[in-house]
Amino acid sequence: MQREVQEKSRFAVVAAVQLPSVSDVEFEASLTELRELAKTLGFEVVHKFMQKRSGFDKTAYLGVGKREEIRCFVNNEPEFAELNETRQSAADPCSGEIDVIFVDHEISPSQARNLEKEVGCQVMDRTMVILEIFHRNARSRAARAQVEIARLGYMAPRLREAAKLAGPQGRQRSGLGGRGAGESHTEMDRRKIRDRIAELQLEITAMDVERKTQRARRQERQGLAGVALVGYTNAGKSTLMRALTGSEVLVANKLFATLDTTVRALHPESVPRILVSDTVGFIKNLPHGLVASFKSTLEEALDASLLLHIIDASDPGFERQLEVTDDVLDEIGAKAVPLIRIFNKIDHVGDAAAQSECAAALRAQYPDCIVMSARRPDDVAKLRERIVGFFQGNLVEDEIFLPWSAQQLRGAIYASCEVLAERADGEGAFFRVRGESDAVKGLREQFSRA
Known part of the structure; x- marks a missing residue:
């Protein structure tokens, strides 16, 4: 027991x-x-x-x-x-x-x-508090390596301070078995830190290459319809991610519950198929070493075709948080990516009258924003329509011919396009489709060789 x-x-x-x-x-x-x-x-x-x-x-x-x-x-x-x-x-x-x-x-x-x-x-x-939280919450190999680099960078100058306290006793004997003439314990520790950081950076570089290869393959299969959720920590990104994708991602009412990027398909699936990624939250005075270390994690935002900037509408300091997120997006070079501001947690703003008044004020200040609660299915459905509408704005309609000898390829049409109508004659089947221009062109070329 x-x-x-x-x-x-x-x-x-x-x-x-x-x-x-x-x-x-x-x-x-x-x-x-x-x-x-x-x-x-x-x-x-x-x-x-x-x-x-x-x-x-x-x-x-x-x-x-x-x-x-x-x-x-x-x-x-x-x-x-x-x-x-x-x-x-x-x-x-x-x-x-x-x-x-x-x-x-x-x-x-x-x-x-x-x-x-x-x-x-x-x-x-x-800084030490944030590093400790990141250290405890990092789960993937990449996140753990990135956090360790930031922690080691933070520790290095503190070793020099510890050496001052040690005084001359911190100096090590040179000679047989020594680490060099007069090299101190602190100098050895600093060298070990430099070596460890270099080793971790090589690991991260290798993981970045692997991650980019995986993203390239995913984009070849599914197109470039990617949405990234960005915003201040604890703004409700993971709750919204779960609502949009039907996935069981971690949802916790604490800062930095999410450190690793999670990618799931929008549910119900649409044409084109849209992938949604949840990213690490931002915070005021995020240690610069962490911003640099997490650039590879935040690159999901750079690869996305659309950013959803999630803001906690119930937080009195949301304008400061909004500014922090904008600054970080600027720092990682994501300012050029199309963005929709989502004011989440409106259900936390007092009674119905207070919520209505707050929503009206937000829409007046940010005309293209969405005010919602990730816990209200109707609000989530409207957001989904807006996302799908964004990606379907550039779709084309066309007719594709598939000969009877190549009917095993029908699945490829339904996987990458929306089939509006289908008719047949003695030679094969004709599909009236709507999809991305490149996807339709690729299917046409593929079928011409069948």
Whole structure:
């Protein structure tokens, strides 16, 4: 009989500096997002510490007074006794201590080390949090390799900081069995990191070649009708993917539930057959190393003929999220791909009157957008019509003749075209079809040789 083990609750606080150039709304939205990132890692955020400054403290990110305030809270000193009691009442008192401080910016290794020393608690900056989430959620070989490259790149400068702490003891003896004259442990570690990154990049290059070959074969078989779902993390892309394709893709109410690109056919199938791909979500201040590492994953967006930009209509900060996605699309060179803005989760916006008012405002601001809920079948059906209509706009109608001696090829007609009518005479069958120009031309050439 299996014994159930209750997982220990883990508590955290968030800390952030608000610079003069950042509005209160944007600052609050960023902090809320950091709390959600912490939740994805399994932490309960029990308090937040905010400070307005003209710049970050070069020594430890926050000012001296704020660092002292955090230290008192972390160590359960009298000033915060009442709040700490409330925190501990939610779980066993022994597990009520603060495990980590999440910082809402990327900070230098020395800033993180000094802050940890002063407050007596582990510090994780925004970049480290995102990397950890990606590390936990990566499933495919390509995604794991890409995440490892980003993590190693993040670790390299932190090894130099660790070497400063080690001092002269970090220097290794040269001589027999050594790694070189006077080479330090840190230098060896950095060299190992460089070698590992080079090895991973070779693996990714090989996987990219394989993926491009698979895409080319798929496009030869099915044409170029590809749709990519893009947007901010947790905007509802995977839910919409499931609704459009009838597939059992992962749907979870947390940030970065999807890291690997999933490709499925639009259901019910149409002519031309349309492939839908779900891509990794974007986020504000996504570490540059991750954007670079995930370019191969995001290339599904470049290969698509149509992008569906999914936006959470119920999020007050959706305009900032919309801007982030546009910036990333621009960075990967996908701005030229036709795009439809989909404002999803409208069913989360208050009552029916509030939803109607919100939808009207969105359509006025973004005239060609679609406002919907991925959980409403009627809304999904309308979106499907819009997608199919986009690809059928360039279809041609023509008549194809298939001699009786080649009737085994009838399946090829139905697989790549919509058959509008069929008639026959003594020589063979005539098919009135609608399909992509290249597909119809290819069938005609194939049958002429039959």
